[in-house]
Amino acid sequence: MSTSRGVQPEKIVHQNLRLVDAPAKDRFELHQDNPDTGTSTFIGFIGYRMAGDHPAVYDLQHTIVAEQFGRQGYARALATLVLEQLKKQEQSFITHCSYIADYLRRYPEYQELLGESSANE
Numbered sequence: 067m068s069t070s071r072g073v074q075p076e077k078i079v080h081q082n083l084r085l086v087d088a089p090a091k092d093r094f095e096l097h098q099d100n101p102d103t104g105t106s107t108f109i110g111f112i113g114y115r116m117a118g119d120h121p122a123v124y125d126l127q128h129t130i131v132a133e134q135f136g137r138q139g140y141a142r143a144l145a146t147l148v149l150e151q152l153k154k155q156e157q158s159f160i161t162h163c164s165y166i167a168d169y170l171r172r173y174p175e176y177q178e179l180l181g182e183s184s185a186n187e
């Protein structure tokens with residue numbers, strides 16, 4: 067995907083994406099549904115735990131996308147969906163994930179959700 071200098075790509079370019087909070091696995095999962103077949107494909111996840119000193123703060127630890135879906139905008143879509151959900155729920159987060167730290171540099175509108183002890187500050 068080619069972009070002009072200073073112009074950001076669309077945050078979500080794929081359709082039929084579904085975010086699942088799977089707290090038993092400590093992660094947000096991204097799935098892509100196929101309405102024609104009724105099937106769903108697992109794309110990847112952002113692992114998290116609740117911050118020790120602040121149990122209402124998500125500690126986003128790593129972003130993993132299945133290799134066959136790499137470099138296609140799925141990680142960006144996953145990060146966007148997670149941060150939008152946290153924003154909607156008025157939750158904050160810290161991050162130890164280099165992908166999320168880079169994402170925040172490209173899309174600073176989510177910086178307001180950062181908790182106090184984020185590793186990317």
